[in-house]
Amino acid sequence: MTQLLRLQNFTVSADGYxxxxxxxxERPFGHADPRELMAWALATASFPGPTGPGATRGLDDRLxxxxxxGIGAEIMGRHKFGPQRGPWADHDWQGWxxxxxxxxxxxxxxxxxxxxxxxxxxxxxxFVGGDPPEVLAQARAAAGGLDxxxxxxxxxxxxFLDADLVDTLHVVVSPVVLGAGSRLWESPDVLDDRFHHDxxxxxxxxxxxxxxxx
Amino acid sequence: MTQLLRLQNFTVSADGYxxxxxxxxERPFGHADPRELMAWALATASFPGPTGPGATRGLDDRLxxxxxxGIGAEIMGRHKFGPQRGPWADHDWQGWxxxxxxxxxxxxxxxxxxxxxxxxxxxxxxFVGGDPPEVLAQARAAAGGLDxxxxxxxxxxxxFLDADLVDTLHVVVSPVVLGAGSRLWESPDVLDDRFHHDxxxxxxxxxxxxxxxx
Numbered sequence: 001m002t003q004l005l006r007l008q009n010f011t012v013s014a015d016g017y018x019x020x021x022x023x024x025x026e027r028p029f030g031h032a033d034p035r036e037l038m039a040w041a042l043a044t045a046s047f048p049g050p051t052g053p054g055a056t057r058g059l060d061d062r063l064x065x066x067x068x069x070g071i072g073a074e075i076m077g078r079h080k081f082g083p084q085r086g087p088w089a090d091h092d093w094q095g096w097x098x099x100x101x102x103x104x105x106x107x108x109x110x111x112x113x114x115x116x117x118x119x120x121x122x123x124x125x126x127f128v129g130g131d132p133p134e135v136l137a138q139a140r141a142a143a144g145g146l147d148x149x150x151x152x153x154x155x156x157x158x159x160f161l162d163a164d165l166v167d168t169l170h171v172v173v174s175p176v177v178l179g180a181g182s183r184l185w186e187s188p189d190v191l192d193d194r195f196h197h198d199x200x201x202x203x204x205x206x207x208x209x210x211x212x213x214x
Numbered sequence: 215m216t217q218l219l220r221l222q223n224f225t226v227s228a229d230g231y232x233x234x235x236x237x238x239x240e241r242p243f244g245h246a247d248p249r250e251l252m253a254w255a256l257a258t259a260s261f262p263g264p265t266g267p268g269a270t271r272g273l274d275d276r277l278x279x280x281x282x283x284g285i286g287a288e289i290m291g292r293h294k295f296g297p298q299r300g301p302w303a304d305h306d307w308q309g310w311x312x313x314x315x316x317x318x319x320x321x322x323x324x325x326x327x328x329x330x331x332x333x334x335x336x337x338x339x340x341f342v343g344g345d346p347p348e349v350l351a352q353a354r355a356a357a358g359g360l361d362x363x364x365x366x367x368x369x370x371x372x373x374f375l376d377a378d379l380v381d382t383l384h385v386v387v388s389p390v391v392l393g394a395g396s397r398l399w400e401s402p403d404v405l406d407d408r409f410h411h412d413x414x415x416x417x418x419x420x421x422x423x424x425x426x427x428x
Contacts, residue, residue, distance in 0.1 A: 058411075058424045058426060062276065062277060065280075065283065066279075069279065069283055167271075196271075198273045199417075200414065202412070202414075210272045210273055212271035212272060
């Protein structure tokens with residue numbers, strides 16, 4: 001069984017930004033409003049969001065539900081864990097994800113600054129340096145034979161795409177326009193030379209892009 | 215956690231038939247060609263088909279993969295198990311599904327003719343009479359807290375719809391025309407008074423219909 005590296009539910013604005021500018025402790029998405037950007041997912045019955053499950057069980061829900069299916073580990077960029085830059089000053093602060101983070105697997109946080117691993121609920125955070133192939137090898141070893149989720153943000157996704165390590169992508173384009181921030185792509189077709197690509201408009205107003213290796 | 219009753223991957227012709235006429239041991243779908251009707255699913259990486267996994271990982275694959283997600287039992291009509299009518303004449307014949315049926319849960323086969331349960335691979339077949347609410351109660355009790363899949367055929371789906379027991383439906387309309395057989399509906403909009411309904415055309419040429427209770 002191949003262990004895929006999969007991007008799931010990664011949502012970008014109509015102009016391709018996964019988050020805005022000016023990230024801070026209070027604003028993980030910077031000037032972007034995550035409730036607006038992620039509205040499509042928050043409305044679904046299966047999304048592991050901060051406010052509990054929503055109500056819809058249509059297309060958006062089916063795709064959002066794949067977040068957990070067959071996943072044994074996640075790799076995330078440091079800025080998905082917290083807003084800090086440089087050496088870790090405060091080990092008491094344990095990230096944006098609360099006492100029961102929705103990952104429920106080992107999570108590998110990319111950082112060149114060492115920090116001890118810790119466990120919250122069913123999620124264990126590890127802090128790892130190394131280049132994308134090295135980190136992916138660690139995550140695969142921890143995934144119990146299952147796939148590895150590439151968690152974002154946009155810089156992290158691009159680094160793993162540049163290293164040609166990503167097997168499937170689920171990117172959701174929201175009708176929001178951000179103008180600046182952390183950008184995944186200039187256009188959804190930029191990967192078409194390397195990936196098959198299903199473009200699936202949803203009745204909710206977002207467009208799902210499902211890509212898999214050629 | 216609610217235990218839903220879910221129809222998954224149920225494929226009908228453009229004119230609404232789930233199977234053709236003239237079912238026999240050699241032709242489970244009667245005059246319909248299942249390789250044609252189910253071509254959309256057989257091409258996907260996750261479909262538990264007789265020829266092993268296909269290759270695509272786009273929209274069709276995401277939806278086909280929900281076949282197993284969160285399912286703890288299946289209910290199927292007798293003619294999905296075999297072509298026999300009346301009392302069981304031959305207990306040695308154990309159904310169309312081979313030594314490793316793809317269900318991998320308890321399966322409740324609807325029949326008024328008693329037959330002992332048996333296990334093949336990870337699947338145990340039970341043969342049950344009773345009306346839809348009684349059968350659903352048995353399947354739920356066997357599902358270990360998970361959802362129950364409604365397996366078809368069309369008559370079985372209609373019986374559970376008539377009893378208002380179905381929570382979600384995933385029906386796939388294939389461009390094939392059959393003209394006669396076992397019919398699910400005259401048109402995909404016949405349930406819109408009772409269900410929300412996402413209509414999702416796939417790049418493969420089929421149309422996915424995702425319905426959930428209002």
